[in-house]
Amino acid sequence: SIDIQEEIKRIVPVIEGLRGRAPWISVDTRNSKTMQAALKAGANAINDISALSHDPDSVSVVAEANVPIFFMHSQGTPQTMQKNPIYNNVVEDIFEYLNQRIYYFETHRIDANMLVCDPGIGFGKTLEHNCLILRNIKRFHDLGLPILLGTSRKSFIAALSH
Secondary structure, three states, X not given: OOOHHHHHHHXXXXXXXXXXXXXXXXXXXXXXXXXXXXXXXXXXEEEXXXXXXXXXXXXXXXXXXXXXXXXXXXXXXXXXXXXXXXXXXXXXXXXHHHHHHHHHHHHOOOOXXXXXXXXXXXXXXXXXXXXXXXHOXXXXXXXXXXXXXXXXXXXHHHHHOO
């Protein structure tokens, strides 16, 4: 984890360089100050693996900006999430978490049309959990939102190919 000022220093020049060249520029951060700097630099979407729960100020930043927010389920912190993740029912537990976040966003003036949910493949899940999510992905359609499914984690793909 890097310092917020360092995070801003690294991403702002990249976003400024992309502005006008890409229709969508999404910033991946859990920090409201980074979100603000990225939006000012030209980002037009936010991707937060903490579903706006890491930084209490991030929900107001996203509400005010009225940009798409990709929000993800993860269990634990980035440092601990892969150490024995446990669920009662992985699909239903994640569904309920995402549903609660949607309610939270709506009560904090975030337009439902700006929401995209991500069940968080590989973020606090075992290979078995990931497979259950993929097999039951249709369950997440009941949230009524677009679904982002990021499966680019090499360890997940490698484990499936054995």
